[in-house]
Amino acid sequence: MSTPTHPSGEAGGTATGTVIDIADEIDKAPISGLQIGVIIVASLAVVFDGFDSQLFGLSIPAIAAEYGIQPAALSAQLGWVLSLTFVGMGIGAVSGGYVADKLGRKLALNISLLVIGVTTVAAALMPNIPLLGVMRVLTGLGIGMVLPVVASLVAEYTPGRRRSFTVALSIVCVPLGGLLGGIVAAGLLDAIGWRGMWLLGGGLAILITVLIHFVVPESPQFLAARHAPGDRERVIATLRRMGHNIPDDAQFLNHHDHEKQRASVGALLKPEHRRDTLGIWLAFFGSLLGVYMIFGAAPTLLRQGFKFTSADASLSITWYNIGAIALTIIGSWAMGKWGSKPVLMTLAVGAAVSAAWLWLMPPVVGAGATGTFVAQFVIHGGFFAGLQSVLYSLCAQLYPVSIKGIGVGMAGTVGRIGAIVASVLGLALVTSGGTFFLVIALAAVACFVAMLIVKNHTPPAGRETKY
Structure with missing residues (x-):
């Protein structure tokens, strides 16, 4: 939706620029290759989220064997790690949402995956259960951050007519990642051990951050809402990459959020x-x-x-x-x-x-x-x-x-x-x-x-x- 603007930016009067509602612009256009790429990469991050969430459970028998933990003592010696991982996920979820709203969806997603990757690699190198548990709690922070960031990013890149379906498809990658984890564990756990699996998983998470850096632009709606120096130009560039004909003098509405909260x-x-x-x-x-x-x-x-x-x-x-x-x-x-x-x-x-x-x-x-x-x-x-x-x-x-x-x-x-x-x-x-x-x-x-x-x-x- 485009309307002429006053120099002050209000709609109507003498046209000195064009006000564009980004959400409406995305809704009325065909989905572009850039949008599909963003959705695929974001979903890949969720696949890894599901995979890493399953790593500890899949590795429990091997960890117990390495440290001589008897079946009757599993709950006492390893159950606390699982419970505190959930605590980390809970803190990570609200932290990820806050970071995404303050610093951007792309940066928040990269932070979350770097936390997952670095702490998973570090956990694979830990010499005892308490230190491994500390690393898993920190991994939980990263895992908790992923879903709210991806849901926000995908929702803002997807036309309204496909939004519910696309967001849900990205979230369904959690159980898909869990299935993938089971398959990988069946094939590799005996060959490379639980530490090798964790090194592999952590390294892949770090590689995904590189892919995000080169493939995923920041959400245009977030940039328009933030109004930081240079954001308008970044919005124009991203929308043009999506196939929209955006004039150089374009100004952007903060969609349905005129009183910014x-x-x-x-x-x-x-x-x-x-x-x-x-x-x-x-x-x-x-x-x-x-x-x-x-x-x-x-x-x-x-x-x-x-x-x-x-x-x-x-x-x-x-x-x-x-x-x-x-x-x-x-x-x-x-x-x-x-x-x-x-x-x-x-x-x-x-x-x-x-x-x-x-x-x-x-x-x-x-x-x-x-x-x-x-x-x-x-x-x-x-x-x-x-x-x-x-x-x-x-x-x-x-x-x-x-x-x-x-x-x-x-x-x-x-x-x-x-x-x-x-x-x-x-x-x-x-x-x-x-x-x-x-x-x-x-x-x-x-x-x-x-x-x-x-x-x-x-x-x-x-x-x-x-x-």
């Missing part, structure tokens, strides 16, 4: 955002609690409570991730077609019903029961982990540019609190049988209620969005 948690709780913020926080808390109950404790529950073999118990996470990838793609497509409210409420209902199925008909061992067990985990993973991934699409569109990063980041931090609760509660319920799944069903119900609380759901593609 300071990036802070307080801004998220102002009257105009409070209901959406509380709703999305509840949804993130409930969804990550439910997802990490499965990730953190389901294999142990299946082995100890239901007498599954170690191989079949571990495969439960594979089936869960496969369902997550499938339903995230379907759910994000449906969100673009019908809007976020009916889709997210449907996913929450599916998560609750599938968890209730596991509660009322717990998994059983036996050749005839294998198909049911696989179906239960694929369907439940699809609905609940799919819900969690698609929530990022909604969250990335709830807030204006100046508080978008901290909005997504703070939601991620509240979600990590749910993950910490899950890491404690899940292991406490491994001897409780089906009650474990009842708790997950209740978490899904909380997500359904949260979607009723959120006011500014994203509409179907083709209708105007608020941010």
Whole structure:
């Protein structure tokens, strides 16, 4: 949207320049090769985020063997590392959002990946468990930063008609990275050891920062909102690379954010955002609690409570991730077609019903029961982990540019609190049988209620969005 401006920059009067609404300019144009490149590289960062998140869990048997840790002592000697990693992720999520809003999406993403890379390499060189644990906490900071930064960056580079789908596709790279981690571990763990795997993973993270430096320009919407010296020229150059015909005298609107807000948690709780913020926080808390109950404790529950073999118990996470990838793609497509409210409420209902199925008909061992067990985990993973991934699409569109990063980041931090609760509660319920799944069903119900609380759901593609 372009309008003539006064010399003062106000619309109307004698034309001395052109005011351009960047979001509207991106929405009305075909997606360009530059935008596709940004989305691919950002998604690659998320794939690595998922891969690195799984490194510790995949390496536990090898670490335990190296340090002579007996199975009965695993929780006491290594469980604290996992719990504190979640704390690091929570701090990293809100920190990443704050850095993204203050210094830029590109810089925040590079910082996060450098933190992951350097600390993962350092962890591979640590001589004992306490020092390894310290490095993993710092790695958690970097991991926590990635998703809010990528969600903000991808949302601002994508036309509105494809935004929900594209953001969700970038987030689905977390379970994809987890699957990749399992495949790599199966092929390389015995050959190069856990330390070699971590050196490889940390080195790849550092290489991705080089790729980001050369491929990803800063978000034009962020630059327009910041108004620092030279930002206008950078916006013009980036938009021209995207195929837009931008005049040299162009000025840029801060899209739907004329009264710029300071990036802070307080801004998220102002009257105009409070209901959406509380709703999305509840949804993130409930969804990550439910997802990490499965990730953190389901294999142990299946082995100890239901007498599954170690191989079949571990495969439960594979089936869960496969369902997550499938339903995230379907759910994000449906969100673009019908809007976020009916889709997210449907996913929450599916998560609750599938968890209730596991509660009322717990998994059983036996050749005839294998198909049911696989179906239960694929369907439940699809609905609940799919819900969690698609929530990022909604969250990335709830807030204006100046508080978008901290909005997504703070939601991620509240979600990590749910993950910490899950890491404690899940292991406490491994001897409780089906009650474990009842708790997950209740978490899904909380997500359904949260979607009723959120006011500014994203509409179907083709209708105007608020941010």
